[in-house]
Amino acid sequence: MTMSGLYLHIPFCLRKCPYCDFFSVPHRGTAVSDYVQSLAVDLQQSKKDWSGPISTLFFGGGTPSLLAPDDVARLLDLIDREYRFADDAEISLEANPGTLDLQKLAGYRAAGINRISIGLQSLDDNRLKLLGRLHDVETGLKGVHDARTAGFDNVSCDLMFAVPGQTPADLAADLDRLLDLQPEHIAVYGLTIEAGTSFAERQANGELTLPEEDEYVAAYRLLHERLSTAGYDHYEVSNFARTGKRCRHNQRYWQRLSVLGVGAGAHTFCADGWGSRWAIPNDLENYRAELQAGCNPARLIEKFDRQGAMIETLYLGLRTADGVDDVLFAKRFGCCVEEAFAQAVKRCRPQLQKIDGHWRFDLDGWLLFDTLILNFF
Ligand code: SF4
Incomplete structure (x- = not known):
């Protein structure tokens, strides 16, 4: 990878x-x-x-x-x-x-x-x-x-x-x-x-x-x-x-690109397929022992399917001012944001808008982020 x-x-x-x-x-x-x-x-x-x-x-x-x-x-x-x-x-x-x-x-x-x-x-x-x-x-x-x-x-x-x-x-x-x-x-x-x-x-x-x-x-x-x-x-x-x-x-x-996490308590995101997340347990002694034994200390904590990957793309992308590029989203998932989440998009308006091809929250949307984003789950 x-x-x-x-x-x-x-x-x-x-x-x-x-x-x-x-x-x-x-x-x-x-x-x-x-x-x-x-x-x-x-x-x-x-x-x-x-x-x-x-x-x-x-x-x-x-x-x-x-x-x-x-x-x-x-x-x-x-x-x-x-x-x-x-x-x-x-x-x-x-x-x-x-x-x-x-x-x-x-x-x-x-x-x-x-x-x-x-x-x-x-x-x-x-x-x-x-x-x-x-x-x-x-x-x-x-x-x-x-x-x-x-x-x-x-x-x-x-x-x-x-x-x-x-x-x-x-x-x-x-x-x-x-x-x-x-x-x-x-x-x-x-x-x-x-x-x-x-x-x-x-x-x-x-x-x-x-x-x-x-x-x-x-x-x-x-x-x-x-x-x-x-x-x-x-x-x-x-x-x-x-x-x-x-x-x-x-x-x-925020762009769901691969990041390898090393060290006790570190998390890894692997972007292959629909993505997977791995974590090394919060245990220093165990970390050292597993490495000494030649084992991989990371545990799989989540393997995403297409739906999960779509939701996470929005969850992370909408935190950013760049938002979520609808064309890239469609290329990746075979449908645009509004096709996949028509109801959620409706419920998030007016704080959520598509501007220049990117879905973005305004400042009020960011203030309500934890509540609004639930519409996509
Ligand atoms: S205890 Fe937490 S907030 Fe304080 S220095 Fe350590 S990591 Fe940072």
């Missing part, structure tokens, strides 16, 4: 953020560098089934910035040797500002990382404390400045909104400070309460109240307006980019 997208999962964090339900374990001793050995074995074994060249690579987590630059360099050398990078490959690494310094960033850049995604989350110390983050505002700003000094010209910043107690003026102040940094890319996330997290417990005890729906909507509109006015293209529900700086790796997911 050919894939030109590769994802490496780094499931370690210095400590757990109280709202997070991603798979990650506390980093202790040499856990991360030991894990790099497993990744290397996984990458070598995966070569039996997958081939490059690789045009996008993403180190996600967890906290990939716990990796030593030397380990990153070793992994990139191995990937280039085994799969080969395309000349213009996008190579991203997610970083937690609480784990960065100039030397590490310079090491990443020298190793070949050319896009860094920094989890600022907020530019207000009280909210960073509430979110249980490792860093304060000064450290976050320093992380971005150090990334520039280290030579990164493609910097993404994450920002959270709909945080308890956050007023529209607070969000506007966060945006002012964020825009001063002139990141090439911005990802925004509304805080949600996930089962099993410490925030879920605090919410159940009445100690934490999320903003009302109308406040969430107002915050999302504020983000859209401010960032669009500042020249960012709102190219996906949660993502904004300067021209030419969309995240090419994430675009592969």
Whole structure:
């Protein structure tokens, strides 16, 4: 199978953020560098089934910035040797500002990382404390400045909104400070309460109240307006980019293109046939043992039929400003969107429209995405 997208999962964090339900374990001793050995074995074994060249690579987590630059360099050398990078490959690494310094960033850049995604989350110390983050505002700003000094010209910043107690003026102040940094890319996330997290417990005890729906909507509109006015293209529900700086790796997911996921907790999408999804269980010990035994640690979790593939094409494509190209859809599935989903299309109007041959949600459609998309299932 050919894939030109590769994802490496780094499931370690210095400590757990109280709202997070991603798979990650506390980093202790040499856990991360030991894990790099497993990744290397996984990458070598995966070569039996997958081939490059690789045009996008993403180190996600967890906290990939716990990796030593030397380990990153070793992994990139191995990937280039085994799969080969395309000349213009996008190579991203997610970083937690609480784990960065100039030397590490310079090491990443020298190793070949050319896009860094920094989890600022907020530019207000009280909210960073509430979110249980490792860093304060000064450290976050320093992380971005150090990334520039280290030579990164493609910097993404994450920002959270709909945080308890956050007023529209607070969000506007966060945006002012964020825009001063002139990141090439911005990802925004509304805080949600996930089962099993410490925030879920605090919410159940009445100690934490999320903003009302109308406040969430107002915050999302504020983000859209401010960032669009500042020249960012709102190219996906949660993502904004300067021209030419969309995240090419994430675009592969929304376009249902193959991405090989390596590492405990990683997911793979294989586009062959109608598509299939695979996952490596969230179990570090098992991951290491299976690799040592020469087994493939990935499990098949979903094999799509034509109907499932059509639905997922819409589910993912309608998250993006490009939407779903009706001609390509018809070429792939033998019918256009309206033939396959006449009722759903009708129910999603007026937020869903076909413009220049592409089905697209407007901003209201994105705000109602979770409800509207159910019409297609
Ligand atoms: S650093 Fe990221 S992955 Fe780790 S616990 Fe916090 S939010 Fe989750």
